Amino acid sequence: MLYDCVIVGGGFAGLQAAIQLGRYRHHVAVIDAGEGRSSICKNYHNLIGFPDGISGAELLASGKSQAKRFGTAFIQAKVIHAERDGEAWKLTTSDNQSFRGKRLLLATGVKDRLSDFRMLIPCMGNSVFVCPDCDGYEVSGKPTLVLGAGNAGARMALTLTHWTSELIYVNHERVLVDDELRVQLEEHGIPCIEQMVRDVILSEEQFKGIVLDDGTVINRSRCFIAFGGNEVRSDLARQLGVELMENKHIRIDPRTKLTSVKHVWAAGDVAGHSEMVTIAMGDGSQAAIWIHKSLITASKG
The missing domain is CATH 3.50.50.60 (FAD/NAD(P)-binding domain)
Known part of the structure; x- marks a missing residue:
């Protein structure tokens, strides 16, 4: 199946993008390995509507449920390879599954280095x-x-x-x-x-x-x-020839979240290193808006 957009990463940026794209009635798949930093946080205290805090697991589950209402497909797997496949993008997972999308959003995040702790x-x-x-x-x-x-x-x-x-x-x-x-x-x-x-x-x-x-x-x-030295998960971007910054974060257009490669977007910590839920969500929404514009423009062309 060829999806309108494949999102790699099911954290807050990826989920928010999936919800927005679903509301545009696009066919979306989210591929997530379940290793995101947000899943281990027991309490977020700085979000509107949750004055007493909410856990990352609760917030992620709610976002996933909401995205599913709009038909988003969720695949639990780790993407290890990305390449262009004609006019689409082909993603291969560690268990040898393949997924194709007209557009690609990288929301792969950052992994904290916890040393011995x-x-x-x-x-x-x-x-x-x-x-x-x-x-x-x-x-x-x-x-x-x-x-x-x-x-x-x-x-x-x-x-x-x-x-x-x-x-x-x-x-x-x-x-x-x-x-x-x-x-x-x-x-x-x-x-x-x-x-x-x-x-x-x-x-x-x-x-x-x-x-x-x-x-x-x-x-x-x-x-x-x-401890410093957190892992920036930008390897897929590197495989696609996307321009990276010296600190390995993905360089994006601040307005559209588009990378240096056409039809490849990035959002969340892997790009801006915001490390905040609210900013990651905003990134995801912003990327989705411009992905939608790109898809609509292509369909009219």
């Missing part, structure tokens, strides 16, 4: 956070730990001084921190501990603190993770 995933969005723009408010006036590596962790700690002065930075990977950043940490009274973490203290799905390599216990109820 995947055990913190159940705490994400409740007491452990990765995005200060989304969740800095959640640590307002609270003793907070930053687990990170080198400059990435140092910058996170400094960013969080907007909300709290009670900060400790543990440079778990003992990566060199620039002198300028060390000076700023000292000026803000933020200890920079150059030790690995031996153990993490949890109470069900709540972060409670850490045990350092030397046995020192640091009790904290809030934690931010900042």
